[in-house]
Amino acid sequence: MTARILIVEDEEPLTMLLRYNLEAEGYEVETAARGDEADTRLKESTPDLVVLDWMLPGLSGIELCRRLRARPETKTLPIIMLTARGEESEKVRGLATGADDYIVKPFSVPELLARVRALLRRSNPERVAAVLTIGDIALDREKKRVSRAARTIELGPTEYRLLEFLMERPGRVFSRQQLLDGVWGSEIYIDERTVDVHVGRLRKALNRGNANDPIRTVRGSGYAFDDRFGKSS
Numbered sequence: 001m002t003a004r005i006l007i008v009e010d011e012e013p014l015t016m017l018l019r020y021n022l023e024a025e026g027y028e029v030e031t032a033a034r035g036d037e038a039d040t041r042l043k044e045s046t047p048d049l050v051v052l053d054w055m056l057p058g059l060s061g062i063e064l065c066r067r068l069r070a071r072p073e074t075k076t077l078p079i080i081m082l083t084a085r086g087e088e089s090e091k092v093r094g095l096a097t098g099a100d101d102y103i104v105k106p107f108s109v110p111e112l113l114a115r116v117r118a119l120l121r122r123s124n125p126e127r128v129a130a131v132l133t134i135g136d137i138a139l140d141r142e143k144k145r146v147s148r149a150a151r152t153i154e155l156g157p158t159e160y161r162l163l164e165f166l167m168e169r170p171g172r173v174f175s176r177q178q179l180l181d182g183v184w185g186s187e188i189y190i191d192e193r194t195v196d197v198h199v200g201r202l203r204k205a206l207n208r209g210n211a212n213d214p215i216r217t218v219r220g221s222g223y224a225f226d227d228r229f230g231k232s233s
Helices: 012-024 035-044 061-070 088-097 109-123 157-167 176-184 193-206
Strands: 004-008 028-032 049-053 079-083 101-104 131-134 137-140 145-148 151-153 215-218 222-225
Touching: 004 012, 004 035, 012 028, 012 109, 012 176, 028 035, 035 049, 035 061, 049 061, 049 109, 061 079, 061 088, 079 109, 101 109, 109 176, 131 157, 137 157, 157 176, 157 193, 157 222, 176 193, 176 222, 193 215
Parallel strands: 004 028, 004 049, 049 079, 079 101
Antiparallel strands: 131 137, 137 145, 145 151, 215 222
């Protein structure tokens, strides 16, 4: 099952950025721009995780967090608090109120995605596999190791993130820009041709001898992890 995430944020550009990146990760995303609207929605249906802004119209994020922790059905709901407040005392206040994690704006989108995965893994381990396995390729997220047919594959940090991103969504074709946003982060400005370089390095590390190439190039579109990889014809 796909994890469902509720974003409660009144800054529309940030909401759109978060929604785009979370949906690219394969999550089902809902949004609310007001704290009271989110409060009503959460009484009707409980998501798997909430990304909650501190300052909201209608009802503050800190008060909404308190209410969620007071209700039995949302007492253990994973909550990531977003805020422009960077002072240590405010961070302590947010965590003491019941937030599971705390991120200060502006923040790195890849870092937020990593924290979302970590929280979901703790609360719903079946939703985020610790080891991704497709065919004879295995990626261990906890040990940060990749192997193919029991052979250890040495990858750089970028190639590792690229492989993880593609293996999470086998068969889906990503443009170079989508890969830049998902792997490098949308706030990083680098040439799209950089993607080709790292895909080439990834292929070189994965493919030895006559081994089948799991990375599929779609001319004019981008790259995908072949969803037929490892399956008998």
